Amino acid sequence: MSIAAETSLAVIRGELEAVAAYVSASGLELDCAGLCSENLRFVVKFLNAGDVAFHVEFECVDYPLYPPVVEFVNAGRTQRGLRNLYPQGFHTSPCICMRYNRKAYAERGGPHGDWRLLDWRLPSGNGVGIDSLALMVSDLHSKIRHSNGTMA
Amino acid sequence: MNDSTDNSSIRTEEHPHPPRLLYIRIQTPRGLWSLDEPKDASKRPEYPPSTKIEQVIIDVRSVFGFVEQDSKYTLLRGGEILDPGRTLASYQIKDGTLLVLSVQGGNA
Numbered sequence: 001m002s003i004a005a006e007t008s009l010a011v012i013r014g015e016l017e018a019v020a021a022y023v024s025a026s027g028l029e030l031d032c033a034g035l036c037s038e039n040l041r042f043v044v045k046f047l048n049a050g051d052v053a054f055h056v057e058f059e060c061v062d063y064p065l066y067p068p069v070v071e072f073v074n075a076g077r078t079q080r081g082l083r084n085l086y087p088q089g090f091h092t093s094p095c096i097c098m099r100y101n102r103k104a105y106a107e108r109g110g111p112h113g114d115w116r117l118l119d120w121r122l123p124s125g126n127g128v129g130i131d132s133l134a135l136m137v138s139d140l141h142s143k144i145r146h147s148n149g150t151m152a
Numbered sequence: 153m154n155d156s157t158d159n160s161s162i163r164t165e166e167h168p169h170p171p172r173l174l175y176i177r178i179q180t181p182r183g184l185w186s187l188d189e190p191k192d193a194s195k196r197p198e199y200p201p202s203t204k205i206e207q208v209i210i211d212v213r214s215v216f217g218f219v220e221q222d223s224k225y226t227l228l229r230g231g232e233i234l235d236p237g238r239t240l241a242s243y244q245i246k247d248g249t250l251l252v253l254s255v256q257g258g259n260a
Contacts, residue, residue: 022252127222127223138254
């Protein structure tokens with residue numbers, strides 16, 4: 001099962017309005033310049049407690065049927081998923097171990113065989129269900145801003 | 153005939169003013185809380201300067217339906233994390249200041 005790229009693009013563009021408002025108010029940076037139906041990606045730059053920059057890429061193929069692949073990348077986007085690109089406090093596999101990250105699911109090589117991709121909007125425990133791109137950005141904003149240093 | 157008014161019996165009454173209210177704006181992942189957004193908000197972000205940050209967090213959560221207790225809610229000004237136990241005045245927050253509510257959904 002999949003979604004036409006044009007459909008995903010329309011949904012992403014709609015949600016990016018809320019992302020842009022949140023990012024602007026928070027002093028973060030949003031780069032969606034290359035976003036198109038052939039490239040359903042955007043990047044947000046966060047700062048940790050020591051004002052060290054971290055870049056997170058959201059690759060949104062089949063969004064919103066399935067969650068994006070959310071991964072830390074370097075500023076030039078030539079490296080991804082390395083421990084030295086992660087802030088402290090994240091799953092050391094390394095992985096953003098949340099239902100909104102497709103990488104966390106066992107079917108994508110992640111640790112969670114107990115999660116179903118179609119249920120990606122469900123909350124963790126009794127927390128807020130992270131069911132939009134703006135909430136994903138806010139969740140990461142909170143975690144990164146409260147962290148110090150890098151994982152490696 | 154003396155037309156002048158005798159004011160000697162008029163005295164100044166105590167005339168306490170209500171505390172001046174600060175209005176702030178708060179951006180959340182579900183939208184902006186301001187004096188006119190969202191349209192159907194049950195309350196508006198106007199506070200005495202002595203209001204604690206924790207009360208503002210409670211209010212903005214209620215406006216946007218962030219009812220879940222197991223999430224972490226933080227109010228920020230730019231990159232500065234605001235201490236819930238401190239007051240708006242202690243941060244010298246002024247009218248129109250834009251704050252941010254970050255919502256953390258669970259463990260990473």
